[in-house]
Every structure is written in structure tokens, then in C-alpha cells.
Amino acid sequence: MITSLQNEKIKEYTKLNNKKYRDLEGLFIASGDHLVKEASKAGLIKEIFLLEKEDNIYGEVTYVTKEILKKISGLETNPKVLAICYKKNKEEITGNVIMIDDLADPGNLGTIIRSAVAFNYQTIIISNNTVDPYNNKVVRASEGTIFNINLIITSLDEAIKDLKKSSYLILGTDVKAGKKLNQPNRKHALIIGSENQGIRKNLLELTDYNLKIKMNPKVESLNAGVAASILMHELNNGGDDNQNNN
Amino acid sequence: MITSLQNEKIKEYTKLNNKKYRDLEGLFIASGDHLVKEASKAGLIKEIFLLEKEDNIYGEVTYVTKEILKKISGLETNPKVLAICYKKNKEEITGNVIMIDDLADPGNLGTIIRSAVAFNYQTIIISNNTVDPYNNKVVRASEGTIFNINLIITSLDEAIKDLKKSSYLILGTDVKAGKKLNQPNRKHALIIGSENQGIRKNLLELTDYNLKIKMNPKVESLNAGVAASILMHELNNGGDDNQNNN
Structure with a gap:
């Protein structure tokens, strides 16, 4: 469980709201239940943060406070879960x-x-x-x-x-x-x-x-x-x- | 020319960002050159506010400051012109x-x-x-x-x-x-x-x-x-x- 907004990891991930850091780290943020599940199906999850006291239906998670979720997500709404995701590697062109x-x-x-x-x-x-x-x-x-x-x-x-x-x-x-x-x-x-x-x-x-x-x-x-x-x-x-x- | 944010008319029109006042007054706001021109073509203009020193291509206007346009429009961007428009009267159903x-x-x-x-x-x-x-x-x-x-x-x-x-x-x-x-x-x-x-x-x-x-x-x-x-x-x-x- 992480509760401090000053936690180094939290501060690092919050920077992913900025394109420069997304490019640098090859990571991005997916907020909310539906996006986290889709990221999981695609095998692109690095780390999941879940709101304290919520049921964990996601596998390995770190529990955090509402404030931390809001800060990382960069959203006005309060997601209950978010994932730090790997960008897919550049793929070959297929299909239309x-x-x-x-x-x-x-x-x-x-x-x-x-x-x-x-x-x-x-x-x-x-x-x-x-x-x-x-x-x-x-x-x-x-x-x-x-x-x-x-x-x-x-x-x-x-x-x-x-x-x-x-x-x-x-x-x-x-x-x-x-x-x-x-x-x-x-x-x-x-x-x-x-x-x-x-x-x-x-x-x-x-x-x-x-x-x-x-x-x-x-x-x-x-x-x-x-x-x-x-x-x-x-x-x-x-x-x-x-x-x-x- | 109006320069005061405290002008009564400006205060009244700013309230049109709220649905309650739009319903009460039968008026709404159209911001920016394209929308003002379309409102004009449709004959629905009550009043136009234009940024001071801009060329007037709209007909009868009241010149105002940048701050007043921003306040009435409720937008983060700064429109150079906006119109207070009449809602159309309820019309008969025609066509698809x-x-x-x-x-x-x-x-x-x-x-x-x-x-x-x-x-x-x-x-x-x-x-x-x-x-x-x-x-x-x-x-x-x-x-x-x-x-x-x-x-x-x-x-x-x-x-x-x-x-x-x-x-x-x-x-x-x-x-x-x-x-x-x-x-x-x-x-x-x-x-x-x-x-x-x-x-x-x-x-x-x-x-x-x-x-x-x-x-x-x-x-x-x-x-x-x-x-x-x-x-x-x-x-x-x-x-x-x-x-x-x-």
C-alpha cells in the first residue's frame, strides 16, 4: 500500500501525463476498469494501482489512496483503478x-x-x-x-x-x-x-x-x-x- | 464600447452559460467568426460583441475588451467575436x-x-x-x-x-x-x-x-x-x- 503523494514511484508515473516522458519510458497510463482489463488481455501491463479497500479482480496490484489515483491519472474524475502500460513494440504492417x-x-x-x-x-x-x-x-x-x-x-x-x-x-x-x-x-x-x-x-x-x-x-x-x-x-x-x- | 466586467448587460449575458438562464431568456451564445456568421444568415442574432480594434464585418456590433469576450463566452480560448442569439421558435416537424x-x-x-x-x-x-x-x-x-x-x-x-x-x-x-x-x-x-x-x-x-x-x-x-x-x-x-x- 502506498499512501504518500511524495513516493518516488508515484512521482515518476505522474510524469507519464507528459508526452516527453511517455516517449522516454515507453510507458503510458490506462485509467478505469474497462481500459485496465483490455490492457491486461493484451499483455501490456507493467503495474496496476487499485483504490484501497476495493476488491482485487485484477491480479497483482498495489493499493493506493484516492488522491494518488487522481494524481497519476491526470483526470478530474476519480478512477478506482489504473494501469501503467507498456507501449507495444512497432509492428509490421498487416491487413487494411x-x-x-x-x-x-x-x-x-x-x-x-x-x-x-x-x-x-x-x-x-x-x-x-x-x-x-x-x-x-x-x-x-x-x-x-x-x-x-x-x-x-x-x-x-x-x-x-x-x-x-x-x-x-x-x-x-x-x-x-x-x-x-x-x-x-x-x-x-x-x-x-x-x-x-x-x-x-x-x-x-x-x-x-x-x-x-x-x-x-x-x-x-x-x-x-x-x-x-x-x-x-x-x-x-x-x-x-x-x-x-x- | 463596453470595458467594464461589471456592466449590467455583460453580467446578464454571462449567465447564459447556465441552462436555467438560457431557458428563461430564450437566448444562447454563439462564439467565433463562423458561428456568428451562421447565426446571422439564420436571422437569429440579438446582439454582437466584437473585440476592440477588430474590423467590423458583421453589421451592428458593440465593441468590448478581450476580458469581456472571454467572460461571456465561458471559453478558455479568446474568441474575437460572439453573438447573443435567439432560440428558434418550436417548429413543425418536416422531412426526415x-x-x-x-x-x-x-x-x-x-x-x-x-x-x-x-x-x-x-x-x-x-x-x-x-x-x-x-x-x-x-x-x-x-x-x-x-x-x-x-x-x-x-x-x-x-x-x-x-x-x-x-x-x-x-x-x-x-x-x-x-x-x-x-x-x-x-x-x-x-x-x-x-x-x-x-x-x-x-x-x-x-x-x-x-x-x-x-x-x-x-x-x-x-x-x-x-x-x-x-x-x-x-x-x-x-x-x-x-x-x-x-
């Missing part, structure tokens, strides 16, 4: 790929990861200027699905060149000139642009197709997480009529 | 309808409004226990589309009965037992449930069809804004093959 070009909002990135796993994307490639996926808010918005996808942070320019060599179909989005495309006939990589700028021009020049979502011209754009999710859903379910009751 | 059953997150509600307008829904009916749509965060997440939809706050039970009398097809969602349905052949009302509970059971009993989104069973659910948007997109574009290049 979603690429994130300089997205800024952690909620949007977490939402996209959640939808990507739901629609069977196996790999997410994140540009160096995108919000850190190991940010607390991203991990929470992903609802723990971040533990179920290969996650690579790198230059998208380089990644696209590699994907082309592996015969991936490279898909972009273009709200004006884009087209509709269902069910590509080979593995694809879908690029999602930033909230304000969309996909950078130099990347758009590398795409095989640019997609658009048909909508009322009064609306300039959709939320980035929504747009990405609609496209992922269409690309992966668009041609499936098995359950069509229309 | 989206119904919101006790949604809690303002970002999710704003995102759903934005997608609803994008996918040509004309009316949104919001349950009494849903987050207030005139909340600052909802208005911002809607990107101003809240000015372009009929917005009715009422009991969904009653609303569904009225819609049935008008021959609307009532659609719910059910992640387990739901089916896929494209392009209904008559006007429809789609119910979206809360983040944690989904649609309340007594409402689900009133639906004609319950829809589902096909996805990886490892993922329990999608973000509520994403799920709503995918269904709205499918219901309104699902059968359109005009631009299909596959």
Missing part, C-alpha cells in the same frame, strides 16, 4: 491500413481507432505531427481498442511509398473532386486528414483514388472522426447484402 | 427526423446535429434528459449547423406517437438483434440512444425496424456520434450508385 495525417484532437483520434478496430483495420499509421495516441484522452476515447491494433508513428510520405511497393491501394479524401468507391479488390490504406486542412497536398498526389461522402452542400465538412468512420464502414461493408432487408 | 434519447455528451450531440444537416435531416427531436443543445459546446461541435435544423425538445414517447400518425417509419438501433436497411420508401424517424444505455426499452417497443451496423464482435460499440452518422449516411445515400466507380 488507416493513416492519420496531422490530426489535432485526441477525442477524434480515439474515435477513429475505435471505428478502425470495429471495421477490421489491422494497422494504424500516425504522422509525427498528430496528437500522441498514448495521450490519456486518446486512450479513453478509443475505449481500449488501442490495444487491438498495430500502431506505427512515422512519416506518412515514407509509409505510402512502402505500401505502394506492397501493392496497397492508396485512398485519400477530397470533399470536392472525390468519388464514391465501395469494396476495393485489394488491400487498401485510407488517409484521413487534419480537422482544418484535410490531407496535405503532397500526400494527395500519391493517392490512387480520392473518395468523397455525398452530402448537403450547405455543410462544409463532417467531424473528422465521423468522416473517417463512414468511409471505413463503406469500404468494409459497402457491398455486403447478406443482411439487407430492403 | 432524428430523435435523441438522453444523450449526455455535448460533443456527441453537436456532431450528430452536424451530420444530420449534412445528410438532409430536417428535424431533430431531443428528449428532455438530453444535454441542452444550446450549450456552448454543442453549438460549437455543430459547427453552426444547429441554425439549419428544426429543433424540438420534448418527450420522445409522445413524439413517436405523433410521427406514427403521420405515417413515419420509426427506426431504432439494436447492436445485437438489429438488421441492415437501406433507403426506406417513406419518411423516417431514426432514434439514437444514450452513450451507455442505448435506446430505452419502452421506446424500442415502438419502433418498426431496429438497425445494426455490422462490425467486429471484439468491439462492443461505436462512439454514439459515429454510429448515428453512419446510419444517417446509409439511410440517405445507401442506394445511390450514381457515383459508384467500383
